[in-house]
Amino acid sequence: xxxxxxPLHRPANWARLRSAVRRExxxxxxxxxxxxxxxxxxxxxxxxxxxxxxxxSSLVLSSFLGxxxxxxxxxxxxxxxxxxxxxxxxxxxxxxxxxxxxxxxxWEVLLLLAGCAIVIGxxxxxxxxxxxxxxxxxxxxxxFMITGGVLMWTSGGATQxxxxxxxxxxxxxxxxxxxxxxxxxxxxxxxxxAVVLVIxxxxxxxxxxxxxxxxxxxxxxxxxxRNRVWIAVYTLSAASGLLSGVLLSGFAGGADFTxxxxxxxxxxxxxxxxxxxxxxxxxxxxxxxxGALVVNEIGTILVGVGFDAALQEAMLGVFIVLVAxxxxxxxxxxxx
Amino acid sequence: MTVWLxxxxxxxFRRYGxxxxxxxxxxxxxxxxxxxxxxxATSTGFLDAFSTFAPLxxxxxxxxxxxxxxxxxxxxxxxxxxxFCTxxxxxxxxxxxxxxxxxxxxxxxxxxxxxxxxNGVIVTIGRLQPIVVTLGTYLIVTGLADHYSPGSGGTxxxxxxxxxxxxxxVGIAGGAVVAWLALTRTHYYRWLLAVGRDDRTAYASxxxxxxxxxxxxxxxxxxxxxxxLLLTALISGSDSTVGPNYxxxxxxxxxxxxxxxxxxxGGLLGSVVGALDIFFIENLLTLANVPIFSxxxxxxxxxxVAMVINGVVGRQSGRLPxxxxxxxxxxxxxxxxxT
Numbered sequence: 001x002x003x004x005x006x007p008l009h010r011p012a013n014w015a016r017l018r019s020a021v022r023r024e025x026x027x028x029x030x031x032x033x034x035x036x037x038x039x040x041x042x043x044x045x046x047x048x049x050x051x052x053x054x055x056x057s058s059l060v061l062s063s064f065l066g067x068x069x070x071x072x073x074x075x076x077x078x079x080x081x082x083x084x085x086x087x088x089x090x091x092x093x094x095x096x097x098x099x100x101x102x103x104x105x106x107w108e109v110l111l112l113l114a115g116c117a118i119v120i121g122x123x124x125x126x127x128x129x130x131x132x133x134x135x136x137x138x139x140x141x142x143x144f145m146i147t148g149g150v151l152m153w154t155s156g157g158a159t160q161x162x163x164x165x166x167x168x169x170x171x172x173x174x175x176x177x178x179x180x181x182x183x184x185x186x187x188x189x190x191x192x193x194a195v196v197l198v199i200x201x202x203x204x205x206x207x208x209x210x211x212x213x214x215x216x217x218x219x220x221x222x223x224x225x226r227n228r229v230w231i232a233v234y235t236l237s238a239a240s241g242l243l244s245g246v247l248l249s250g251f252a253g254g255a256d257f258t259x260x261x262x263x264x265x266x267x268x269x270x271x272x273x274x275x276x277x278x279x280x281x282x283x284x285x286x287x288x289x290x291g292a293l294v295v296n297e298i299g300t301i302l303v304g305v306g307f308d309a310a311l312q313e314a315m316l317g318v319f320i321v322l323v324a325x326x327x328x329x330x331x332x333x334x335x336x
Numbered sequence: 337m338t339v340w341l342x343x344x345x346x347x348x349f350r351r352y353g354x355x356x357x358x359x360x361x362x363x364x365x366x367x368x369x370x371x372x373x374x375x376x377a378t379s380t381g382f383l384d385a386f387s388t389f390a391p392l393x394x395x396x397x398x399x400x401x402x403x404x405x406x407x408x409x410x411x412x413x414x415x416x417x418x419x420f421c422t423x424x425x426x427x428x429x430x431x432x433x434x435x436x437x438x439x440x441x442x443x444x445x446x447x448x449x450x451x452x453x454x455n456g457v458i459v460t461i462g463r464l465q466p467i468v469v470t471l472g473t474y475l476i477v478t479g480l481a482d483h484y485s486p487g488s489g490g491t492x493x494x495x496x497x498x499x500x501x502x503x504x505x506v507g508i509a510g511g512a513v514v515a516w517l518a519l520t521r522t523h524y525y526r527w528l529l530a531v532g533r534d535d536r537t538a539y540a541s542x543x544x545x546x547x548x549x550x551x552x553x554x555x556x557x558x559x560x561x562x563x564x565l566l567l568t569a570l571i572s573g574s575d576s577t578v579g580p581n582y583x584x585x586x587x588x589x590x591x592x593x594x595x596x597x598x599x600x601x602g603g604l605l606g607s608v609v610g611a612l613d614i615f616f617i618e619n620l621l622t623l624a625n626v627p628i629f630s631x632x633x634x635x636x637x638x639x640x641v642a643m644v645i646n647g648v649v650g651r652q653s654g655r656l657p658x659x660x661x662x663x664x665x666x667x668x669x670x671x672x673x674x675t
Binding site: 132328 | 408458462463464465467468469471472474475476477478479480481482483485536539545584587588597629630631633634635636637643644646648
C-alpha cells in the first residue's frame with residue numbers, strides 16, 4: 001500500500017492477496033477435516049471407538065470442555081486471555097455441591113453464582129481494561145484470589161457433600177433426553193452455543209468484541225465503550241466457567257476444587273485448534289465447538305492406543321501444534 | 337551540586353526505568369524481611385534463601401527474551417523443562433562418567449538449546465502463535481518428565497547437591513546474568529528490541545526477523561537449563577511435578593519487573609527483581625503467619641494491585657502518556673542542565 005492516500009491501482013501483490021484470501025477460506029475448514037480424519041483413525045486403531053458408550057462419553061466430556069471454552073473464545077476474540085477459568089470451574093463445582101448439601105435449592109445457588117460471575121468479570125475485565133494491565137496477569141491473579149477464597153471458605157477445599165441428582169443424571173453416560181439416546185448435558189451445550197453464537201453474530205456487544213479485538217484504537221474512535229465490553233466479556237467467561245463447574249459437580253460426585261485444573265490449558269487449546277487467533281479480532285465460537293471435539297477425540301484415541309497418562313500429555317502437545325499448523329499466519333512480507 | 341548527577345539519573349531512568357517500581361518494592365520488601373527475619377542477614381541464611389529463589393529468578397530471566405521478541409512472544413515450556421532437568425540428572429546423569437560436571441552441564445544446556453530451537457523455529461518458520469507452540473512443548477516436556485520419572489527420589493551427583501546453599505549457587509546465577517548483560521552490549525540486543533517493538537518495520541529494514549526471534553528462544557532455553565541445574569541442586573533429587581508450577585509465576589515476575597508483554601520494552605534485570613519481589617512477598621506472608629488457606633488470596637491481590645500501580649507509575653497508560661516517573665526524571669535532568 002502506498003504511504004499517502006488510497007492506492008489507485010491494484011497493489012502489486014494482488015495475486016498473492018487473492019490466494020491468501022482463498023487459503024483463509026480453506027483453513028477455516030481444516031479443523032473440520034481434522035475431526036473427520038481423527039474419527040477415521042480412531043475407528044481403525046481403537047477397539048470400540050464407534051460404540052454407543054464411547055460416543056456418549058465423548059459427547060459428555062466435550063460438553064464440559066466446550067462450555068468452559070465458550071467464554072474463553074469471546075475473551076480471545078477481544079484480544080485477551082482468561083487464566084482464571086480453572087479456578088471458576090472449581091468454584092462452581094464446590095459451591096453447587098456444598099451449598100446444595102447444606103439445603104439450598106439449585107436455583108438459589110445458580111442465582112448466587114450468576115452474581116459471583118458479575119463480580120469476577122468486573123474484577124478481571126475492569127482492571128485489565130481501565131488500568132491497561134495485561135489480561136494474562138490480571139486473570140492469573142484473579143484465579144489465585146478465587147482459589148484462596150474457596151480454600152478459606154471450605155478450610156482446605158476437601159469437603160464432603162453430594163451433588164444434586166439432576167446434575168448426576170444429566171451428565172451420566174446412558175441417560176437419555178426423552179427418546180433420544182444422548183445425555184442431556186449435550187442440550188445444555190447446544191443452548192450455551194446458541195446464546196454465544198447469537199451474542200457474537202447478532203448483537204452490538206458481539207460487533208464491539210470484534211472491533212476491539214481487531215483494532216482497539218479504531219474501536220475507540222468509533223465510540224465503542226471499551227471498559228463495558230471488557231467487563232461484559234469477562235463476566236460471560238466467568239459465567240461459562242461456573243456453569244461448567246456446576247455441571248461437573250454431577251460428574252465428579254463430590255466437592256473437589258481441583259476438578260477445573262485440566263481446563264485451564266485445554267480451553268485455550270480448544271479455542272486455538274478451532275482456528276481462533278490469539279491475536280484477537282477473528283474466529284468465533286463455531287470454530288471452538290469443532291476444536292473442543294477435536295481435542296477430546298485426540299485424548300480418546302491416545303487412551304485407546306494404550307499410552308500412559310504421561311505420554312498422552314506429551315502426544316496431546318504434539319497434536320495441538322500439528323493441528324494449529326493448519327491455521328498458520330501470513331508471512332511478514334504480506335503485512336509490510 | 338554537580339551537574340552530572342541529574343543527567344545520570346535520567347540516563348539510569350532511560351535504561352532501567354521500566355523496573356523502577358519493582359525496585360522500589362524490592363527495597364521495601366528487603367527491609368521488611370530483614371527486620372522480621374534476621375536470619376536472612378546472616379551468611380547461611382542468605383545462602384539458603386538464595387538457593388530457594390534462584391530457580392524462579394533464572395526462569396523469570398529465561399522467559400524474558402521470548403517476551404521481548406514481541407508478537408505475543410512467551411515461553412510456557414521453560415518451567416516444565418527445569419523439572420525435566422531434575423528428572424534427567426536425578427535418574428540418568430548421576431553415576432560414573434555421566435555424573436561428571438563436564439557431561440551434565442553441556443547436556444543440560446544443550447537440551448535447553450534444542451528446546452529453544454524447536455520453539456523458535458516453529459514460532460518463526462511455522463508462523464504459529466508462541467503461546468500455542470510453547471503450550472504444546474509444555475505438554476510434551478511435562479509428559480516426558482512424568483514418563484521417565486522414577487516416581488520420586490532419585491539421586492544426584494555430590495557436586496550438584498553441594499551447590500545448594502553455597503557461594504557457587506550465587507556464582508552460577510550471577511554468571512548467567514552477567515552473560516546476558518554482556519549480550520546487551522551487542523547489536524543483537526538492539527535487533528531484538530526492534531523486532532519486538534515492530535516486526536514489520538524490522539523486516540522492512542532488512543533484519544532477519546526469524547533468526548533474531550529464534551535466537552531469543554534459544555537464549556531462554558539455555559537460561560532455563562541453568563535454572564534446571566540450580567533446581568536439581570535445591571531439591572537434591574528428581575521430581576517431575578515441581579516444574580510446571582514455575583511457569584505462571586515466572587511470567588508474573590516478568591510482568592511485575594516492568595517488561596511489556598507486548599514485546600520490545602523492558603529487560604532481563606527487571607524480571608530478576610520481579611522474581612525477587614515475588615519470593616520476598618511469599619516469605620513475608622509466611623513470616624506474618626498468614627493462614628495457609630488465605631495465602632493465595634493475599635498473593636493474587638498483591639499481584640493485581642502491584643501490576644495496577646506498575647502500569648500507572650511506570651508505563652504508558654491512557655491518562656498518563658509518559659508516566660509520572662518519566663516526567664519527573666526528565667524534569668530533574670532539565671533543571672540540572674539549567675543550573
